[in-house]
Amino acid sequence: MNVYAKEFNESARRYTADLHHRDLIHKALSGxxxxxxxxxxxxxxxxxxxxxxxxxxxxxxxxxxxxLDEFVSKLEARGTKVFWAPDAQAARDxxxxxxxxxxxxxxxxxxxxxxxEIHLNDALEKxxxxxxxxxxxxxxxxxxxxxxxxxxxxxxxxxxxxxxDLFHDxxxxxxxxxxxxxTMVARxxxxxxxxxAEMGISGANFAIAETxxxxxxxxxxxxxxxxxxxxxxxxxxxxxxxxxxxxxxxLFLPMLATAGAGQSITCYNTLYGGPRxxxxxxxxxxxxxxxxxxxxxxxxxxxxxRDALHCIRCGACLNVCPIFKNVGGHxxxxxxxxxxxxxxxxxxxxxxxxxxxxxASSLCGACTEACPVKINLHxxxxxxxxxxxxxxxxLLEKLIQFGFVRMMCHPALYQFAASVGRxxxxxxxxxxxxxxxxxxxxxxxxxxxPLAKKSFRELWRERKAS
Amino acid sequence: xxxxxxxxxxxxxxDYPEAQTCCGQxxxxxxxxxxxxxxxxxxxxxxxxxxxxxxxxGSCATMVRVFYPELFHRHPREAEARALAAKTFEFSDFxxxxxxxxDVGARFPGRVTFHDGCHGLRELGSKKAPRQxxxxxxxxxxxxxxxxxxxxxxxxxxxxxxxxxxxxMGEVKCASITGTGADYVVSNDSSCLMQIRGxxxxxxxxxxxxxxAEVLAQT
Numbered sequence: 001m002n003v004y005a006k007e008f009n010e011s012a013r014r015y016t017a018d019l020h021h022r023d024l025i026h027k028a029l030s031g032x033x034x035x036x037x038x039x040x041x042x043x044x045x046x047x048x049x050x051x052x053x054x055x056x057x058x059x060x061x062x063x064x065x066x067x068l069d070e071f072v073s074k075l076e077a078r079g080t081k082v083f084w085a086p087d088a089q090a091a092r093d094x095x096x097x098x099x100x101x102x103x104x105x106x107x108x109x110x111x112x113x114x115x116x117e118i119h120l121n122d123a124l125e126k127x128x129x130x131x132x133x134x135x136x137x138x139x140x141x142x143x144x145x146x147x148x149x150x151x152x153x154x155x156x157x158x159x160x161x162x163x164x165d166l167f168h169d170x171x172x173x174x175x176x177x178x179x180x181x182x183t184m185v186a187r188x189x190x191x192x193x194x195x196x197a198e199m200g201i202s203g204a205n206f207a208i209a210e211t212x213x214x215x216x217x218x219x220x221x222x223x224x225x226x227x228x229x230x231x232x233x234x235x236x237x238x239x240x241x242x243x244x245x246x247x248x249x250x251l252f253l254p255m256l257a258t259a260g261a262g263q264s265i266t267c268y269n270t271l272y273g274g275p276r277x278x279x280x281x282x283x284x285x286x287x288x289x290x291x292x293x294x295x296x297x298x299x300x301x302x303x304x305x306r307d308a309l310h311c312i313r314c315g316a317c318l319n320v321c322p323i324f325k326n327v328g329g330h331x332x333x334x335x336x337x338x339x340x341x342x343x344x345x346x347x348x349x350x351x352x353x354x355x356x357x358x359x360a361s362s363l364c365g366a367c368t369e370a371c372p373v374k375i376n377l378h379x380x381x382x383x384x385x386x387x388x389x390x391x392x393x394x395l396l397e398k399l400i401q402f403g404f405v406r407m408m409c410h411p412a413l414y415q416f417a418a419s420v421g422r423x424x425x426x427x428x429x430x431x432x433x434x435x436x437x438x439x440x441x442x443x444x445x446x447x448x449x450p451l452a453k454k455s456f457r458e459l460w461r462e463r464k465a466s
Numbered sequence: 467x468x469x470x471x472x473x474x475x476x477x478x479x480x481d482y483p484e485a486q487t488c489c490g491q492x493x494x495x496x497x498x499x500x501x502x503x504x505x506x507x508x509x510x511x512x513x514x515x516x517x518x519x520x521x522x523x524g525s526c527a528t529m530v531r532v533f534y535p536e537l538f539h540r541h542p543r544e545a546e547a548r549a550l551a552a553k554t555f556e557f558s559d560f561x562x563x564x565x566x567x568x569d570v571g572a573r574f575p576g577r578v579t580f581h582d583g584c585h586g587l588r589e590l591g592s593k594k595a596p597r598q599x600x601x602x603x604x605x606x607x608x609x610x611x612x613x614x615x616x617x618x619x620x621x622x623x624x625x626x627x628x629x630x631x632x633x634x635m636g637e638v639k640c641a642s643i644t645g646t647g648a649d650y651v652v653s654n655d656s657s658c659l660m661q662i663r664g665x666x667x668x669x670x671x672x673x674x675x676x677x678x679a680e681v682l683a684q685t
Contacts, residue, residue, distance in 0.1 A: 016634035326634040362621025364584035385497035441626035445633040446664030
């Protein structure tokens with residue numbers, strides 16, 4: 001077992017035993033389910049909307065070369081500097097380079113999971129820049145020096161009390177349980193940071209090829225300030241974010257809001273198409289778009305799992321996943337948690353290191369059912385398992401499977417094994433759950449139902465004989 | 467035997483080829499598709515001449531209906547796999563959607579809650595059929611639990627590879643089951659029932675587990 005799998009198991013063991021955590025996440029999500037269903041019902045046809053969204057993303061991803069070219073040429077025509085980053089290192093180096101070139105000291109940043117993916121904050125801090133997250137949830141986890149718990153709700157694992165204590169410790173604010181007061185504490189800190197920052201960094205929810213614009217969706221208005229107050233705006237965009245047409249947003253914006261947060265539409269939806277143009281009163285002097293590959297093209301080359309690039313990072317699959325709800329977002333050890341993370345992390349960071357996430361699933365399919373762009377998530381977990389075995393079968397498992405196949409191809413062996421099981425079961429009761437128990441992994445926490453006294457086959461024969 | 471009783475009561479002839487074993491889902495789910503194919507090929511040969519194949523568990527039915535065609539995709543025996551898939555049914559799906567039977571003439575006094583096995587529910591799309599059958603059982607009161615569609619946490623080898631997650635999921639499920647005050651939890655998937663029973667027994671709860679066919683066989 002590799003170190004990532006070991007860490008996952010240890011963390012999962014801790015969280016699954018933590019009933020306070022289980023209760024907290026259950027409560028946090030129950031409001032979301034009600035709102036999500038309410039707004040899903042406002043669509044003329046949610047299933048029709050999913051079909052259409054999947055079709056549009058299919059078109060975009062299967063013609064990615066063309067749409068990216070269109071996106072970039074439109075952006076460049078308005079004076080945007082575009083950088084194609086083949087990997088995380090190249091993206092970090094470019095962004096640090098821009099900051100150095102302009103002698104930036106302070107950087108403000110709005111929410112971006114892609115920036116988490118390339119560990120941008122670490123790189124900027126190491127290079128000597130001061131960096132502040134402006135999204136409230138992200139700011140909270142930044143103060144706690146931990147990664148986001150959930151790709152949409154970074155601080156969903158925390159109670160108001162914990163946030164109040166954190167602000168009291170780190171910012172010296174008065175303890176309060178009132179969410180508005182807590183927001184005001186962060187707001188006062190944040191306003192000063194906006195004015196101080198010379199560079200703003202954002203992600204992008206969508207990249208519109210037709211008009212050469214990025215679309216950012218947010219509820220706090222922090223992304224607007226991040227992208228328009230500082231003199232430089234850098235947007236980090238995964239290449240899969242492309243949508244062909246501006247009109248596609250009419251579907252994708254409400255869909256993202258509904259699936260992601262249980263909202264009819266997110267509070268602020270903004271399009272950015274370039275730096276401040278002549279005659280315009282505001283906006284950044286420079287606008288950089290960093291297009292990130294970071295092994296997405298390898299996923300693109302995999303026809304079977306290519307649809308994983310359809311993902312709009314709404315987090316709907318996390319919210320319905322019983323694994324996520326029990327092990328929590330931090331157990332995964334990945335940028336992208338939950339089912340989508342388990343599917344794509346092996347592609348982005350290596351199959352053998354991250355195959356355990358594909359195994360840590362009951363394959364219930366709630367994720368696939370929830371996905372607004374119809375990614376076949378739980379079947380891809382099966383594909384990852386198969387690919388991992390093909391590339392690197394383990395001897396013990398191979399032997400077990402060999403034995404299983406022999407037994408299943410020889411009914412006499414199968415029946416013999418079943419009889420042994422029936423005879424041995426009373427013994428298991430004595431050993432129940434101890435280290436000598438061959439079914440300990442089961443019996444430690446669950447009773448083992450007694451096997452029927454007679455097999456179906458025996459009953460069938462008796463019946464035929466009479 | 468309950469499935470046999472119900473089908474015979476409805477006037478069908480039931481055969482049980484004794485050479486049959488497993489559908490091959492364990493190796494398939496673990497990633498050993500070559501091994502799964504060997505087991506599957508054997509079942510395909512055994513059931514080649516059957517008119518219809520009825521399975522007791524949504525999970526096994528899913529393996530044959532949904533995953534055999536994928537397992538044999540671009541394989542010389544793909545047509546055979548598809549043919550078996552097309553005539554294979556989960557028990558409740560067969561009764562309601564193939565035969566059009568809702569009332570099998572059963573009587574079962576008791577308060578029952580139904581657990582949707584994930585495979586039956588999401589892969590086979592069978593949410594209504596088992597409930598329609600239960601609603602037509604005389605004396606039976608069907609109560610819905612809040613988390614009927616939530617996975618019980620079994621998931622095959624997942625249950626022993628990640629016992630802590632599997633058990634936590636089982637506990638969530640069982641809290642929802644006992645919350646209804648039902649005397650019985652019924653499902654059309656034997657492995658879910660094993661998981662649910664395992665957790666309920668360990669918790670000392672009196673709610674009993676029954677397969678849908680066991681309820682429908684009672685007269």
